[in-house]
Amino acid sequence: MGSFTAPVPSSSTPDNVILPTYNERKNLPIIVWLIAKTFTENNLDWEVIVVDDASPDGTQEVAKQLQGVYGEDRVILKPRAGKLGLGTAYVHGLRFCTGNFVIIMDADFSHHPKFIPHFIRLQRQHNLDIVTGTRYATSRSLGLEGGVYGWDLKRALISRGANFLASTVLRPGVTDLTGSFRLYRRPVLASLIEQCTSKGYVFQMEMMVRARALGFSVGEVPITFVDRLFGDSKLGGSEVVGYAKGVWGLWTAV
Numbered sequence: 001m002g003s004f005t006a007p008v009p010s011s012s013t014p015d016n017v018i019l020p021t022y023n024e025r026k027n028l029p030i031i032v033w034l035i036a037k038t039f040t041e042n043n044l045d046w047e048v049i050v051v052d053d054a055s056p057d058g059t060q061e062v063a064k065q066l067q068g069v070y071g072e073d074r075v076i077l078k079p080r081a082g083k084l085g086l087g088t089a090y091v092h093g094l095r096f097c098t099g100n101f102v103i104i105m106d107a108d109f110s111h112h113p114k115f116i117p118h119f120i121r122l123q124r125q126h127n128l129d130i131v132t133g134t135r136y137a138t139s140r141s142l143g144l145e146g147g148v149y150g151w152d153l154k155r156a157l158i159s160r161g162a163n164f165l166a167s168t169v170l171r172p173g174v175t176d177l178t179g180s181f182r183l184y185r186r187p188v189l190a191s192l193i194e195q196c197t198s199k200g201y202v203f204q205m206e207m208m209v210r211a212r213a214l215g216f217s218v219g220e221v222p223i224t225f226v227d228r229l230f231g232d233s234k235l236g237g238s239e240v241v242g243y244a245k246g247v248w249g250l251w252t253a254v
Contacts, residue, residue: 013045013098013099013100014045014046014047014098014099015039015044015045015046015047015099015101015102015103015116015120016046016047016048016049016093016097016098016099016101016102016103016186017035017046017047017048017049017102017103017104017105017116018049018051018089018090018093018094018097018102018103018104018105019031019032019048019049019050019051019105019106019107020051020052020053020086020089020090020093020106020107021050021051021052021053021055021059021063021107022052022053022055022059022083023055023056023057023059024052024055024057024059024107024108025055025057025058025059025061025062027107027108027109028050028059028062028063028066028107029062029065029066030109031107031108031109031113032048032066032070032075034112034113034114035048035113035116036070036074037113038113038114038116038117039113039116042117042120044117044120045099046074047073047074047076047097047098047099048074048075048076049076049078049093049096049097050063050075050076050077050078051078051079051080051089051090051092051093052077052078052079052080053079053080053082053083053084053089054079054080054081054082054083060077060079063075063077064077076096078092078093078095078096080092085199086180086199086203087193087196087199087203090104090189090193091190091193094186094189094190094193097186099186100185100186101120101123101183101184101185101186102183102184102185102186102189103116103119103182103183103184104180104181104182104184104189105180105181105182106180106181109226110181110225110226110227111133111180111181111223111225112223112224112226115133115144115181115221115223116183118142118144118221119131119133119182119183119221120183122142122219122221123183123219126217126219127217128217128218128219129184129185129188129211129216129217129218130182130183130184130185130188130208130211130216130217130218130219131182131183131218131219131220131221132174132176132179132181132182132183132208132218132219132220132221133146133176133179133181133182133220133221133222133223133225134146134174134175134176134179134220134221134222134223135147135148135176135179135222135223135224135225136175136176137175137176137220137222138222139220139221139222142221142222144221144222144223145222145224146175146176146222146223146224146225147224147225148224148225148226148227149224149225149226149227173212173218174208174218174220175220176220177204177205177208177209178204178205179204179223179225180204181223181225182207188211188216191214192207192210192211192214192216193207195210196210
């Protein structure tokens with residue numbers, strides 16, 4: 001599989017990466033190193049805002065050590081008192097972003113930073129409001145193919161089924177509604193979060209559905225999603241039921 005290696009146009013402001021964390025002590029040093037490496041190799045300015053929800057495993061102490069390595073202007077630790085939800089983590093992190101664009105991603109290696117330059121390049125080529133990673137599409141022009149690694153058959157079928165259900169009912173114009181690896185214009189992200197009411201697995205879906213309803217432009221970059229290396233991923237029956245209810249709620253409300 002080929003790769004698209006044209007240079008990324010320069011920007012006068014840093015691109016901000018918001019990393020919500022909870023018990024990511026083992027993952028944080030490596031993901032920050034990968035982010036720093038990717039941005040540096042592509043001549044891009046960067047800041048990482050670590051929004052930690054009072055992790056008991058020492059994640060905040062590790063983040064402070066990383067500030068000593070990369071500088072407090074690169075790794076910005078903004079902890080919270082407890083687990084308060086993903087949407088509010090983005091709101092909290094947005095308060096400390098200085099650039100025009102914000103990248104949201106997981107800290108557990110599910111999302112590899114190597115795709116970020118593709119996001120930035122696509123946004124600048126087409127002046128997009130949002131670029132979202134997709135596990136379920138292929139781009140010949142980018143030389144990228146979406147995919148998932150590390151999932152058992154049950155979880156793969158649930159994810160495919162969830163996206164098929166939502167796409168059929170809501171017609172959002174994107175192939176991956178439940179992913180959380182995205183680039184937003186900062187004001188667009190703030191506007192969408194303010195209007196979203198969902199929590200859990202439905203939150204990312206509502207963001208895309210509302211983006212389409214509000215007329216924001218969205219592009220997609222195929223990504224490979226890898227199940228987390230350290231820690232636990234939780235997806236049970238209650239989450240599946242909640243997702244189905246969320247699709248119905250959005251269909252009636254948006």
